[in-house]
Amino acid sequence: xxxxxxxSLGQLWCxxxxxxxxxxxxxxxxxxxxxxxxxxxxxxxxxxxxRSYRAALCIELTKPLVIRNMLSSPLLPHEVRVGVxxxxxxxxxxxACQGLYQEKHSLxxxxxxxxxxIVLETGDNVSSVQEGNRVIGVTNSKAxxxxxxxxxxxxxxxxxxxxxxxxxxxxVSYGTAILALQQRARTQPGETVLVTAAAGATGLAAVDVAAxxxxxxxxxxxxxxxxxxxxxxxxxxxxxxxxxxxLKEEVKKLTVNRGVNVVIETIGGDIFKEAxxxxxxxxxxVVVGFAGGTIPLIPANLLLLKNVSAMGVYWGRYWEQDFPIxxxxxxxxxxxxxxxxxxxxxxxxxxxEEVNEAFSYVTQRKSTGKVIITIQ
Ligand SMILES: NC(=O)c1ccc[n+]([C@@H]2O[C@H](COP(=O)([O-])OP(=O)(O)OC[C@H]3O[C@@H](n4cnc5c(N)ncnc54)[C@H](OP(=O)(O)O)[C@@H]3O)[C@@H](O)[C@H]2O)c1
Numbered sequence: 178x179x180x181x182x183x184x185s186l187g188q189l190w191c192x193x194x195x196x197x198x199x200x201x202x203x204x205x206x207x208x209x210x211x212x213x214x215x216x217x218x219x220x221x222x223x224x225x226x227x228r229s230y231r232a233a234l235c236i237e238l239t240k241p242l243v244i245r246n247m248l249s250s251p252l253l254p255h256e257v258r259v260g261v262x263x264x265x266x267x268x269x270x271x272x273a274c275q276g277l278y279q280e281k282h283s284l285x286x287x288x289x290x291x292x293x294x295i296v297l298e299t300g301d302n303v304s305s306v307q308e309g310n311r312v313i314g315v316t317n318s319k320a321x322x323x324x325x326x327x328x329x330x331x332x333x334x335x336x337x338x339x340x341x342x343x344x345x346x347x348x349v350s351y352g353t354a355i356l357a358l359q360q361r362a363r364t365q366p367g368e369t370v371l372v373t374a375a376a377g378a379t380g381l382a383a384v385d386v387a388a389x390x391x392x393x394x395x396x397x398x399x400x401x402x403x404x405x406x407x408x409x410x411x412x413x414x415x416x417x418x419x420x421x422x423x424l425k426e427e428v429k430k431l432t433v434n435r436g437v438n439v440v441i442e443t444i445g446g447d448i449f450k451e452a453x454x455x456x457x458x459x460x461x462x463v464v465v466g467f468a469g470g471t472i473p474l475i476p477a478n479l480l481l482l483k484n485v486s487a488m489g490v491y492w493g494r495y496w497e498q499d500f501p502i503x504x505x506x507x508x509x510x511x512x513x514x515x516x517x518x519x520x521x522x523x524x525x526x527x528x529x530e531e532v533n534e535a536f537s538y539v540t541q542r543k544s545t546g547k548v549i550i551t552i553q
Contacts, residue, residue, distance in 0.1 A: 232322030233532045236285045238276040241533045242321075247287075250326055254302035257329050259312060261294040263345035264320045266527075266548040267378070268468060271536050273318070280493075282318055289320030290493075293335060293345040294553075303329045311335040313344045315352075315507070317493065321532060323552055330500075333507050336515035343514060346521035346547035350382035351510035352503070353465060353492040357441050358387055360502060361490050362461040366392040368438035371428060371455055372413070373448050374468055376404030376545045381411055383441040385519045388412025393439070396431055398424055398448075400542065407545050411522065424451040436460060436483075446471035453479055453487070460485045522546030 228249040233242045252258055270288040272278035282288075296310045306312055312332040319325055335344045358364045370387040374380040375397030387393040389412050397408030397416040405416035417427040428437060428451075436457030442449050445467035453462055453475065464487065475487050495503035513519040524545040527535035529552050538544050 230322060230324035231529060232287045232319075232324075233289070233529060234285045234287055235274045235282075238274065238284070242274065242288070242536075244530055244532075247322070249324060252298060252300045252326065254300040255329055256300040257296055257303055257306055257312075257327050257332055258298040259292070259294040259314060259325050259327055259332070260297045261292045261320060261323055261325050261552045262341040263293045264289045264322075264550045264552060265291040265345045265349060265378075266535050266539055266550060267291070267349050268466065268539065269349075270321070271540060274536070280317060287319045287322050289322065289325075289550075290317060291315055291345060291348040292320040292325060293341040294325070296332075297324070299329070305329050306332055306334065311341070311344075313348055313507070313511070315348045315496070321529070321550060323529075333504075333511060336511055339511070339514050342523045342526070342549055342551070343521050344511075345549055346378075346523050347510040347514060348507050349492065350378040350547060351386065351513075351519065351521065352506040353379050353490065354382035354386045354441070355506045355509055356492050356495065356502070357463045357465055357490045358383060358391060358393075358439070360506075361488050362439045362441075362463050364391050364393055364439050367394065369394045369396065369432060369435075369457075370439040370441065371396045371398060371437040371452060372408070372441045373398045373419075373424075373452055374443045375399045375408040375413065375416070377443060377468065378544070378547045379443050379465055380441070381408060381522055381546045382519075384408050384411045384413050385521075386513070387439075387441075388414075390513055390518050396428060396437060398428075398452075404545060407522070419448060419451075424448060425454045428452075428455040432457070439463070441465060443467075444469040445473050447473075449473040453485075456483060456485045458483050458485075462487050464489045523549050525549070526551050528552075 229246045231244055232247045234245050235242050267290050269278050273288055293313045296306050296308050314327045314332045370393045372380050372383045375384050376399045384395050384397055388395045395413040397413035398419050399405050400420045405418050409416055415431050436455055438460050440452045440462040442452050443466040446469040525548050527550050535548050
């Protein structure tokens with residue numbers, strides 16, 4: 178199957194059934210015309226013929242990804258072709274390639290949910306970006322490739338002074354952190370925020386935003402002293418290494434029995450339970466993920482006793498449910514980065530051919546901050 182055969186959620190956004198049929202017809206026309214050696218289409222769609230690009234493909238779940246040449250797709254009027262420079266590795270990409278993510282892709286598929294790159298070509302109706310602009314974008318798949326075709330509304334300009342690597346590290350992790358801390362937990366200046374897996378991509382972003390944007394006091398909890406130190410450098414004022422201490426007891430000591438106002442929790446299992454116990458009166462715990470693999474149950478009496486709230490955050494879902502909020506998290510992240518309030522930490526760079534090594538590096542808990550695949 179060509180990578181161009183199925184559109185991503187972002188690209189399908191706003192498209193009615195008639196438009197989708199047109200698109201399918203266009204793809205078929207393109208393939209027929211390519212075989213005939215023709216390069217133009219009569220129905221208004223632009224065709225970039227004989228062009229190919231490399232992409233990482235998941236052909237079989239749980240098996241290593243392979244790098245394949247794919248044919249470029251023609252652009253629809255609202256679409257933008259981006260030459261991808263960097264693609265962020267997300268836990269969700271790895272889960273998707275194992276068939277364990279909540280959103281399932283039909284095989285074969287190219288993972289990759291966030292990218293930075295340069296605009297190569299724009300559709301006829303696009304005015305928000307132009308050839309040569311540096312952009313970041315978000316999708317639910319397909320960004321782990323040299324080229325990505327995006328709906329123009331899913332692209333944001335990279336400000337001056339922000340590198341491709343930094344920019345690619347922003348959307349998912351900082352978007353989620355901003356949403357969790359601001360929109361969901363309503364974190365106030367001076368409140369105490371406990372962040373678990375505090376040196377992970379989401380965790381370190383949460384430390385950065387809570388400490389440096391929201392002026393909260395951050396307790397970073399992580400699985401090694403090296404990771405704790407990184408979170409302290411990022412702005413946390415205290416840390417707990419939960420690989421050899423009991424998180425609940427340590428937080429109790431650090432807060433002199435008071436507890437924390439907000440928890441940003443990405444691990445699940447027993448760490449979630451200890452973090453829930455660490456909340457103070459009217460505290461809020463935000464369920465972000467289950468990196469440890471165990472989805473915890475919440476005893477309702479714990480919520481009642483201290484008037485605490487447990488809430489979820491699913492950043493990607495805002496894209497469909499409330500696009501202005503979704504878009505605002507990305508714009509804010511770019512703005513905070515340009516103004517120097519936050520600084521994404523790129524822990525490691527891998528090449529496209531090293532994508533399987535990059536995935537292992539993350540699952541083996543070796544990574545800190547964002548792991549980036551550099552493509553050009
Ligand atoms: N809800 C949302 O919208 C949203 C958005 C982004 C991410 N997420 C989720 O948040 C979680 C973290 O994502 P991320 O991108 O920040 O991942 P990451 O950078 O890989 O960080 C995950 C961290 O979790 C800790 N961890 C504990 N047990 C683990 C285990 N068994 N395997 C792997 N890691 C383990 C590790 O830190 P220590 O070694 O310090 O324990 C690891 O560094 C994932 O579940 C992801 O799906 C959710």
